Amino acid sequence: MIRFANAVDHTALSDVYQKIADAVLAPAVFNWNTEKALQELKVAKTLVYANLGIIVSFISFRESAEALEITALGTIPICRKQGYLEALLLQLTDIAAQHDKPLWLEVHELNSAARQLYQKWGFELVQNRKNYYPDGASTLVMTRSNV
C-alpha cells in the first residue's frame, strides 16, 4: 500500500533509513548523515510503501515553485528488486503531473548505480555542480518531465 507518511511513521522511517545507511558500501557517495536525513524525513513530504504494515520503501520530496525535488529515497536492503521504489516513483510522477511540475533530484557523481536507476526511470542529466560535496565531488542534477 502506498500512502503519505505521518508523524506516527517517524520511528519506522528512522529504522528504514538506518538499515539503508548501514548497507552502503561506499560511504563517500552517501552524503546524508543520519541526523540530517531524519530531520529531512520530518520536514519533507514522504510517500511510503507499506507491506503488511512494515514500511519497506520511501521517497521524500519538497515542492518548490518550479519542481518537486526528491530529497531522499530508498528501500530496506532485503526488500530490494521487488519494484517498491518504482511504484512510489510512479505515484510521485502522478503527483508531479497534477501539479504540472517536473521532478528533480541530485546524485553524487560517483554513485553510478543510482544514476543508472534514475536514467532507467526517465531522468536526464541537466547540470553538473562541481565541488558540491565535502569530498570535492560534483553533484549531478537530473530531471524528469511529465511527458
Next chain:
Amino acid sequence: MSYLKICILCLFFGASVWSQEKAIVLNQILFSESEQSWSTRDMNLFEKVMLILNKKNISPWSEGRNEDFLLSRLSHREALLFGVTPEKLKISEADRKKLSEYSTKEVDAELERISYVLMFVDLKENQLKQKDRFVIWMNHLKRKYQAKIKYAEPAA
C-alpha cells in the same frame, strides 16, 4: 463381586485414567489457527530448535513460552505473504541427532519457519519500537488468523 474382582477393576480403571491423562500431557493442543492445530509436541520442537540456534525467543515482548510459540505460527503466515525469502537457517548433524524423535521433514520445516519468522518479526519490531503497539499487532494477528487459544493466557 468378589473383593479380588473389585481390586482388578479398580486397577484397570486407574491405569486407563492415568494413561489418558498421560496422553493429554504428552501432546496437548495449545491453539488452532484457521484450519491448523498446534500441540505441545510442535512447541517442543520449536523450542528445541530455537535453543540449538541460540535464540531465546522470537520476540522479547512475547508474554511467555506459549505466546512466543503462537507468534511464531501467526507471523510465519504473515512472513510468507510479505514476499521476501530469507536465508535458510541450518543446524549441524550433531544437533539433528538431538531432535531424533522428529522426522527430517519436520525439523527442516521448523528451521524454514523460524528463518522466515525471525526475519519478519525483526523488521516489524524495529518499526513498532513499543510494546503496546506490539500487543495491538499480536491481537490483530489473532483475529486475522482466527486463533483459538486453548492454553491459559497470562492476565492482562
